[in-house]
Amino acid sequence: VLLGVASFRFIWGDFDNNQDSYKKWTILIIMLFVQMVLISWGVQSVEQSDRFNFLQVLSTRTEGQRTRRLLASMLPKEIIDIVQNIPKGAPAPAFFLPQVCFLYADIVQFTDLASKLQPEQVVLILNELFTNFDHMTTKRGVTKIGTIGDAFVAATGCLPMVSTAHDENHANNLALLAIDMLGFMDKYEEVPLEENESALLRMFDLDGSASESPTKIPPKNSTKLQMRIGIHAGPATGGVIGHSVMQYNLFGYAVNVANLAESTGQAGKIHVTFEAVQLLREAFEFVEVPKESLTTSKGDPVDFGKPTYFLNQVRP
Numbered sequence: 141v142l143l144g145v146a147s148f149r150f151i152w153g154d155f156d157n158n159q160d161s162y163k164k165w166t167i168l169i170i171m172l173f174v175q176m177v178l179i180s181w182g183v184q185s186v187e188q189s190d191r192f193n194f195l196q197v198l199s200t201r202t203e204g205q206r207t208r209r210l211l212a213s214m215l216p217k218e219i220i221d222i223v224q225n226i227p228k229g230a231p232a233p234a235f236f237l238p239q240v241c242f243l244y245a246d247i248v249q250f251t252d253l254a255s256k257l258q259p260e261q262v263v264l265i266l267n268e269l270f271t272n273f274d275h276m277t278t279k280r281g282v283t284k285i286g287t288i289g290d291a292f293v294a295a296t297g298c299l300p301m302v303s304t305a306h307d308e309n310h311a312n313n314l315a316l317l318a319i320d321m322l323g324f325m326d327k328y329e330e331v332p333l334e335e336n337e338s339a340l341l342r343m344f345d346l347d348g349s350a351s352e353s354p355t356k357i358p359p360k361n362s363t364k365l366q367m368r369i370g371i372h373a374g375p376a377t378g379g380v381i382g383h384s385v386m387q388y389n390l391f392g393y394a395v396n397v398a399n400l401a402e403s404t405g406q407a408g409k410i411h412v413t414f415e416a417v418q419l420l421r422e423a424f425e426f427v428e429v430p431k432e433s434l435t436t437s438k439g440d441p442v443d444f445g446k447p448t449y450f451l452n453q454v455r456p
Contacts, residue, residue, distance in 0.1 A: 215380065215388050216283050218299045223380055234379035235300035240390065241311040241373045241416060242398035243282075243294045245273075245321055248366045248407045250290040256363075265365075266290060272324055280317045281310075285390060291402075292321075298378055298390055311373060311419035315451060318369045318410045325367045325408075368409070370402030371451075373416040397444070404434045404442050406450075414446035425452045 215223060222233050247253075247269075254262045273292050277284045285293040294317065296310035374394030381389050397413060405411030417426055426449035434442045 215386060216299060219380065219388050223386065232380050234377060237298055237300065237376050237378050237390070239373060240295050240297045240376045240378075240394060241314045241371065241419065242376075242390070242395060243292075243314050243318055244370045244398045244402035245292040245294075245318070246368050246402055247290045248368055253363060253365075254290075269324075269328075273321060276317055276320045276324070280313045280320070282313055282317050283388075286387060295390060297373075298376070300378065309423075311416065312423045314371065315410070315412075315420050315424055316454075318371060318451065319454070321369065322367060322408060322410065325365060328365050366407040368402050368405045368407055368411070370398055370400070370405050370411045370413075371416045371420075372398035372401050372413040373419055400442065400444075401448065403437065404448075410451040412449050412451050413444060414448060417449055420451070423455055425455055426450065427452050 219233075226233065257265075270287060270292060273294075274284060276282075277294050282294050282296050283298050285295055285298070287293065294314065296314045372394055374392070374397065376390045376392040376394050378388065378390050381387050401411045401413050411429065412420065412426065420426075429448045429450055431443070431447075432441070434444070434448065436442060
């Protein structure tokens with residue numbers, strides 16, 4: 141507006157009163173038109189800049205949501221906030237965990253079974269089992285640590301922000317998960333050994349969920365699917381490992397003992413160490429395992445130093 145007023149005064153000041161007024165008005169209109177074009181261009185530039193900034197913010201938020209969803213598929217949600225707040229160049233976070241309860245579960249002789257199945261069948265079985273185990277861990281408030289081949293590893297008391305003092309039943313939740321897993325395995329005792337997937341697929345619904353009543357009559361050429369589970373409790377170190385593919389993992393002697401408890405157990409049973417029984421004895425009943433029955437896969441004796449037990453049932 142000020143530019144237009146200045147132009148008007150300039151034009152009328154430069155011309156004598158005797159000059160043609162038509163010429164004055166023509167020049168004035170042209171200058172005002174140019175000014176309007178410049179103003180319009182400026183407003184449009186501001187709008188485009190605002191729109192770009194808005195889209196940039198929206199894109200950043202969307203990317204942040206995608207990143208969080210990706211992290212949620214790899215890390216416990218309690219660890220994600222720590223990972224996202226790590227300064228660039230800072231070392232990976234690590235935590236001392238005074239009392240962790242570990243669960244190791246392994247499908248008995250699955251390596252031999254896999255050699256008799258088609259690759260698609262192997263993937264179908266493991267995906268079906270581990271997907272259901274994932275749902276069970278969430279239901280019981282247990283943290284899945286990961287899978288190693290056909291072994292499933294989970295733990296409680298393993299998150300640094302969740303004090304075990306506020307979760308006295310964390311070990312009980314892990315034992316209940318073990319019972320759930322064995323109960324689920326009972327539904328799939330017979331796995332057909334056929335050249336195609338048709339018989340195996342009959343054990344599952346088309347949507348990938350387990351059938352309520354799997355094959356009633358086992359196929360002539362079939363094998364049982366069983367699982368050993370070991371539980372141990374003790375201190376451990378937790379930390380986020382990896383960069384492009386991150387994983388929250390646990391380390392320490394207690395981890396190895398839990399693995400040993402699984403490998404020296406029996407199919408269809410939950411082998412529990414003395415340390416874990418101290419956390420579970422008020423809620424569960426146990427049967428002591430004869431020391432001479434504890435051997436490795438090669439038959440070598442194993443000494444835990446203290447009695448170990450099979451979890452029998454929940455106390456009435």
